[in-house]
Amino acid sequence: MAAAGSYISITALVILIRLAINLNLCLEATPIPPSGRNTQFIRTSCRNTLYPNLCFTTFSRYATRIRGSPRLLATTALSVAFNTTRSTTKTMINLSKHHGLKRREAAALRDCVEQIGDSVDELKDSIKEISQPGDNDFHRLMSDIQTWVSAALTNDDTCMDGFSGKCRKRNFKTNVRRRIVKVARLTSIALDFVDRYAAAPPH
Numbered sequence: 001m002a003a004a005g006s007y008i009s010i011t012a013l014v015i016l017i018r019l020a021i022n023l024n025l026c027l028e029a030t031p032i033p034p035s036g037r038n039t040q041f042i043r044t045s046c047r048n049t050l051y052p053n054l055c056f057t058t059f060s061r062y063a064t065r066i067r068g069s070p071r072l073l074a075t076t077a078l079s080v081a082f083n084t085t086r087s088t089t090k091t092m093i094n095l096s097k098h099h100g101l102k103r104r105e106a107a108a109l110r111d112c113v114e115q116i117g118d119s120v121d122e123l124k125d126s127i128k129e130i131s132q133p134g135d136n137d138f139h140r141l142m143s144d145i146q147t148w149v150s151a152a153l154t155n156d157d158t159c160m161d162g163f164s165g166k167c168r169k170r171n172f173k174t175n176v177r178r179r180i181v182k183v184a185r186l187t188s189i190a191l192d193f194v195d196r197y198a199a200a201p202p203h
């Protein structure tokens with residue numbers, strides 16, 4: 001059984017390598033159209049984040065808007081994180097009114113709404129500052145934004161911790177956790193893009 005298993009995986013590996021080689025040849029042969037170049041920028045940028053797949057599926061639809069601009073990439077990522085965080089607080093406020101929650105669950109949810117509410121403010125300030133930099137010193141400004149977005153990520157993590165084992169109802173717990181995980185991942189991606197923009201400002 002074991003021998004058959006490793007034979008199959010070696011065959012699979014050989015097929016994969018062939019596919020990869022073919023794919024490479026295809027890429028070399030086909031010139032990338034302008035829209036493809038925009039998408040390629042998103043793909044390359046996402047590859048260096050912790051969540052490349054979520055990143056690409058989220059940001060590829062903004063490829064034409066972002067073009068190749070690290071500033072627009074950071075701004076769009078902050079906007080996506082802000083919108084998602086804000087809609088998640090609304091959903092959680094709704095959930096907290098749900099009857100049949102245990103007192104402990106309702107309390108965890110209220111704490112979470114408060115923490116995520118702080119994230120909403122921090123992301124909102126970041127967007128305001130990055131969109132209207134005015135005469136402020138670029139490095140100082142970016143350093144403030146990095147601080148705020150990191151704080152937002154910490155709040156999201158704290159909130160998530162509240163749902164790691166306390167709640168009795170499994171569905172409730174997974175439902176809330178899934179939403180916050182997404183918020184935290186999008187915020188982490190936004191922080192990566194802000195960091196990258198801060199490290200290489202356009203002139």
Ligand SMILES: *[C@@H]1O[C@H](CO)[C@@H](O)[C@H](O)[C@H]1NC(C)=O
Binds near residue numbers: 076079080083
């Ligand atoms: C965030 O929401 C606002 C208001 O609904 C919308 O105008 C904006 O396009 C959204 N941002 C992104 C990146 O989709």
Ligand SMILES: *[C@@H]1O[C@H](CO)[C@@H](O)[C@H](O)[C@H]1NC(C)=O
Binds near residue numbers: 087091
């Ligand atoms: C919250 O609940 C209200 C009323 O039940 C509903 O109209 C609204 O769409 C809900 N909002 C969210 C974000 O789930």
